[in-house]
Amino acid sequence: MYRHYKFECINRDNTQTEISKRDVSLLNTSDKDAWHIDPANPTATVKECWNIINDQCNVVKSLNVKSSSTLHTIGFKPVRIFVSSTFRDFHTERDILVKRVFPELKEWCEERKLLLLECDLRWGVPKDSTTRTTLCTCLEELDRCHNETNGEPFFLSLLCERYGWVPLYGDVPLDLQEKYRWVPNTSVTTMEILHGALRSKNPNALFCIRNNGFIHKLPEKVQSYFVESEPLPQTQMKTLKEHIHMMFPNQVFEYYCTVSSDQANEKTKLEVEDAFAKEVLRFFKSAISKKYPIEERSYSNEEAFEDQAHDIYMKSKAAFVEGRQMELHALCQLCGDNTEQNRRNNCSRLVVLKGPHGYGKSALLANFIQKKEHEDIHVFYHFISNISSSQTPLNITKRLFNYIMKLNGKEQALKPGDKYADLLIELMKTYRGEGCIVVIDGVNESMDIASQSHLNWLPKEWPLNITCIISTDCNSITESRLPENAVTLELKDLPVEDRRKIASTYLGRYNKTLDEEQMNMLITNKGSSLPLWLLSACEDLRIFGHFRRLTDHIRELPDSINGLMKQIIDRLVLEDDSGLLKKAMCLIYCSKCGLPDRFAPLILGDYENNITLPPIQWATIRRLIKPFIRSTTHWQSGEEMIVFSHDVLSNVIPEHFMSKLKEEEYHRHLAGFYNKKDLHLNDFTVCVNLPYHLLHGSLITELIGFFRNDPRSLQISTMFVREYLQSARCPNVIVSTAGTKQEKNVLKLCHMCSLKHRAFNKRSTASNDKVCCICGDVVISKHHTTAGFCFKHKIKYHLAPGVEKCFICENVIQKNQSHDVLLCNFCDVGMYYQRCCVYNT
16 A cells, blocks of 8 residues: 655654654655555545654654754844735635734734745746656745754644545646655645644644634625535545644634625625734744743944844845846945955045836845855945934944944044044045945935035045945036936836846745746836836736736736826725825825824824824834835934825826815814824924924914914924915015005004904014014015005905904004005015015915
């Protein structure tokens, strides 16, 4: 009944163990007679299967079989979770895993320098593949998990009432039968469980068994997707569960679901209880923690912590990088093969890597850094978008200055008042020490981008043995500040072959393969020339759960990054039952400088009643929008803000996710938050944000009240006050004769209001009839302009011939006691026409 073949076993200490012929026969079952089934006696067939399985488990247990492979990795250690189940009846659970559980687990792993790679094989085998390829794809991926965990793979089994496909003798090639000790008359799913958990009694395996109480509520036409109709698979399934309960009493979790129907699409849906996702998270966090205990990192100072943060960021960006080899070679050429060659060839000291957002500048530089470090060349690197503190010029110059000094075994104590930027510039002028390469990624994202001193900290002169590489997007402000002698390397569209490499590598991380037709459709899409589009599309395909619709899904991918982002966000919004994801994205778009990170849960909650979003809910929303956001520090207030990481979202959100009225509603919501006094926000934060949201929320009366009555507004310069209030004015134009004024159109003050102060501006000390009615500045020109009103507002301020109302108190002015309202030259539109000076309330 059994076929004998040579079998070699390796113990934990890498020593070979002799196995008897009887043991070998138990581990191998490739004789054709063993595949015979007696239809009349399924119990006997099942019993024979489990006799073989139990014998195999006992042999493996006695031999203590473990993998002899040792994985050596650079950067993040990969952690693979193999998901095993039948497909048609577990779409709901797999969607929960891919879209909710694994993203949270991935974020948790990243904090531990681990890279989570879920093995979800709903698709990944090309449609024209042979049975051999299909079986190899599943089981070899499980081998990979074995090798990385010393024979104890992270394994998740989902079971209910479907047993799955049972291959016949001719379906399984002989070498695969021998290699995986195939048990006759068992399903592929059972073989995954046997190979991944049962034989080794794997402590890292979790079995989630769905209670079958929902089945009788299913429509008859779909019941065949969830239950077996034949006695043999029914008996096999029952016996499999019994053995799992017996072998893994503490690793079995039973959960429940309910049946709901999608009337619009005439589909049956399952609603799975939240306990399922919570248990999967709990189990694998615990299992991973035991397998890979968190490294105790003690940082002697803040600098050591930041070095570690940049190192982690660099390695995560460099992981699985493919393509851009021409640009990588060009960077190496510009730097010279080493610093000695730099000295001989007098290569340019400053290299600018330029390209639009999403062209892969950070990934290319990370790959370059690793290449140079492997060549034992000193490299200083700083990724400005890494953490919020890395965006300040002080942080950049401090880290670089200290690195250069330590490189040459020197330290310099700073005197009070010393500035790192000045010290760095002076150091570069006289430096003659050991050479290195300096890489600063994303200078256009530095905190000083909006100031006059942008890039003043960047030395213009570099020593012969130091080459500096900086990257920037096509930002005219940054480009105008760069030295003229800098060498520019501009990234172009991805070549087709690079697109193929990137797509294959990215999907291959999750053991997914496109067939030739699907791959060609993907890489010939016009959008795939942009790395951001290609990676976003690959991630969208990775979590796509319907194998039969995959080709159509690829064919229907939008050919623009705007269209693709809309499609992805549409899906996320549809899957978010809370509605908070859409709200968060819209609020980030409407914010002036970003959403304040520490107050985001309150803004998304009910700030009027001081009710914040529960931490778990905010963590879920933040995780979903994580691919689209980054944290930045406001260059003046120091507040950490959440902003979009891709400019394209600023086009997609208003165009597809909110109307003009809804946008005003979001601005009012933010205005209410910034005007909430009991939050004790610093005055500068209020002054930066509140007027902006009052204006764009069409709260003009409140905006005028803020500038005229709120002491906090005194911190805002007159130029910005004028800009806001000009925008709030009535847009109608008053037409008049050149150089003249029409008395009937001039705004008036009563005598009492003309003598008072500060009606138009809190900081003004002159009387109201001597200041501009818009900005409040004193009007000193002899040729001043009088403020007028349009026909629309005539009925309010000009009641009848000779009867006028005061612009401030709105009382009727007594005869011969009126005073003209003035307009300064800055607030006046022009010589031959003037805008109405009444606010558009």
